[in-house]
Amino acid sequence: MKFTPIQLEGNVNVSKSHPLIELLWLLGGLVLLTGLVFFILGVTADWAVSKTPIKIENWIGQLALNEFPAEDNPALEQRLQALLDSLPEDSALHQYDFQIFLSDTEDVNAIALPGGNIVVFSGLLELMESENELSMVLAHELGHFAHRDHLRRLGRGLGVAVAATLLFGEESAASNLISKTLLTFQEKYSQDQESAADQFGLALLTRSYGHAGGATDFFSRLEEDAGSKLPYILASHPHPQDRIDALNEQIKKKHYSIAKIQPLSLEL
Amino acid sequence: MGILLQNFDLVIFLVLAVLGYTAGSWAEKKHYRSINQREKELIKLVVVTAEGSFPPERIADAALVSGSVVVSIDYFKRLLAILRNIFGGRIKSYESLVDRARREAILRMKESAKKRGASIIINMRLETATIGRSANKKKSVGSVEAIAYGTAIVMNK
Numbered sequence: 001m002k003f004t005p006i007q008l009e010g011n012v013n014v015s016k017s018h019p020l021i022e023l024l025w026l027l028g029g030l031v032l033l034t035g036l037v038f039f040i041l042g043v044t045a046d047w048a049v050s051k052t053p054i055k056i057e058n059w060i061g062q063l064a065l066n067e068f069p070a071e072d073n074p075a076l077e078q079r080l081q082a083l084l085d086s087l088p089e090d091s092a093l094h095q096y097d098f099q100i101f102l103s104d105t106e107d108v109n110a111i112a113l114p115g116g117n118i119v120v121f122s123g124l125l126e127l128m129e130s131e132n133e134l135s136m137v138l139a140h141e142l143g144h145f146a147h148r149d150h151l152r153r154l155g156r157g158l159g160v161a162v163a164a165t166l167l168f169g170e171e172s173a174a175s176n177l178i179s180k181t182l183l184t185f186q187e188k189y190s191q192d193q194e195s196a197a198d199q200f201g202l203a204l205l206t207r208s209y210g211h212a213g214g215a216t217d218f219f220s221r222l223e224e225d226a227g228s229k230l231p232y233i234l235a236s237h238p239h240p241q242d243r244i245d246a247l248n249e250q251i252k253k254k255h256y257s258i259a260k261i262q263p264l265s266l267e268l
Numbered sequence: 269m270g271i272l273l274q275n276f277d278l279v280i281f282l283v284l285a286v287l288g289y290t291a292g293s294w295a296e297k298k299h300y301r302s303i304n305q306r307e308k309e310l311i312k313l314v315v316v317t318a319e320g321s322f323p324p325e326r327i328a329d330a331a332l333v334s335g336s337v338v339v340s341i342d343y344f345k346r347l348l349a350i351l352r353n354i355f356g357g358r359i360k361s362y363e364s365l366v367d368r369a370r371r372e373a374i375l376r377m378k379e380s381a382k383k384r385g386a387s388i389i390i391n392m393r394l395e396t397a398t399i400g401r402s403a404n405k406k407k408s409v410g411s412v413e414a415i416a417y418g419t420a421i422v423m424n425k
Contacts, residue, residue: 005311007304013367015360019289019348022360026351033354177350 034181037163038156042189045155049148054095054115057151061115068111068119070101076120079131080138086208093146100138108222110137112144114151127221131262132214136205143200149193156186190236195246202247202256212256216244288343296364303371310378313387315418320390328424331384334417335376338399339369341410362412369414370394381420392418 080100087093096116106123113119118141128134144150160182206212223240232239238246251258341349341362348361373394381389399411 003314005314007308007311011367014364015358017360019293019344019361023344023348023351026348026355029355030351178354 030177030181034178035185038160038182038185038189041156041159041163042152045152045159048155049151052151058097058115060151060154061113061117064113064115065101065117065119068101068103068113070103070119073100073102073120076100076102076138079135080118083135083139083142083204083208086204088207091146093142096145110141112141112150114154116145127218128264129221130214130217130264132205132209133218133261134264135208136201136215136218139204139208140197140201142204143197144193146200147193147196149197152193153190156189160186187236191238194237195243198243198247199250202250206254206256209259210257211259212251213258214261215251216247217261219244219247284343285347286344288345288347292342292344296368299368299372303368303375306375306379307371310375310382313378313382313389315374315378315389315392317392318390320388320421322421322423326424327421329384329386329420329422331386331420331422332417333377333381333384333386333389333420334415335373335378335380336413336415337369337372337376338411338413339365339372341365341412346410365412366396366414369396369412370416373414373416377416377418381418384420384422386420386422388421388423389418390421392416 077100080098084093084098098116098118100118100120102125103119103121105121107121108123108127110118110120110124118138120137124137125134128137160179164178164182202212202215205215219240223244229239229241232242237243250256345361345365349359352359352361374392377389377392393416395415397413397415399413
């Protein structure tokens with residue numbers, strides 16, 4: 001028998017498919033999977049939030065408040081009270097015992113913590129030019145309480161972390177990747193929450209002052225140095241211009257009147 | 269510019285993935301060309317896994333020959349593998365890596381046998397190992413080692 005060596009054509013040990021096509025399939029699957037997980041978590045978190053008594057929320061709030069060094073501020077309290085007084089009788093917000101604090105931080109922000117605690121950063125106050133603007137910001141935060149957004153966010157965040165860790169282990173690359181994808185969904189959800197809180201704020205502002213003057217002033221000042229809309233795809237808040245447009249549309253739809261705004265009194 | 273700085277880790281990730289894909293597939297194509305060409309050149313040198321037995325007077329020399337190679341994965345292949353870890357199935361991106369390593373190891377073994385003037389390698393064995401303790405851990409790039417060894421036989425003319 002004569003030995004004739006032949007070189008084999010092709011390669012059975014390597015799959016033929018193109019790696020980029022495989023990447024597309026896998027990424028598509030990942031987005032679909034995390035979207036589904038986020039949806040289920042959302043439904044569960046929302047259900048749990050609706051069953052959570054305000055007492056438990058107050059307890060969580062006390063824990064959260066310890067994270068922020070803040071002081072009472074009578075001037076802010078007075079304005080918040082004015083807004084609370086103009087709430088409808090049947091509003092669920094009456095169950096909260098609201099407290100407002102001023103924190104000496106340069107951030108332009110205000111946050112709603114569980115249990116009716118609102119923390120306003122001094123950086124935000126410095127930008128305020130009228131009473132109406134300030135009321136709009138406070139009413140926006142009250143909107144977060146009305147929709148119980150702070151608890152929802154907490155529930156979803158916890159759910160995401162727990163699910164990714166349980167499925168893929170604490171320090172694995174896969175759970176890292178999944179958390180990052182989920183975060184994108186989370187930001188989108190957060191933008192929707194902010195828009196809803198804006199709408200609530202607008203309605204309350206109009207109830208309190210009898211007109212919608214000053215509702216968009218603060219956002220137009222933010223808009224001046226907000227720049228391009230592109231970075232806002234991944235941000236927790238919508239682009240200021242989008243917020244202004246949404247508010248103006250609502251003002252037009254509800255035929256809110258716009259009257260003269262009151263300048264900020266100086267005691268702050 | 270601001271958006272690039274804000275999502276710096278995302279940018280690094282994309283750059284690494286694109287770099288991994290372009291550099292990785294260029295190196296792989298080049299390597300396969302070289303493997304195919306050298307396999308053709310060395311095709312006359314027979315390699316078998318059988319033990320083989322020859323009449324002692326025909327054998328001039330018998331010696332251990334080995335060839336080993338280490339190939340690193342690239343970032344893109346790792347990304348595909350991580351995604352595969354989620355869904356399961358064949359990790360196709362690693363198949364070519366192991367294939368290249370094994371064939372290169374056999375080629376190196378054959379080259380060293382050829383230098384000795386051998387005409388056949390018997391009892392060939394192949395082994396594969398991961399290099400580095402961190403080969404399968406997060407945020408580290410693993411690599412694969414393949415070693416081929418066998419007995420090179422130099423025949424009497």
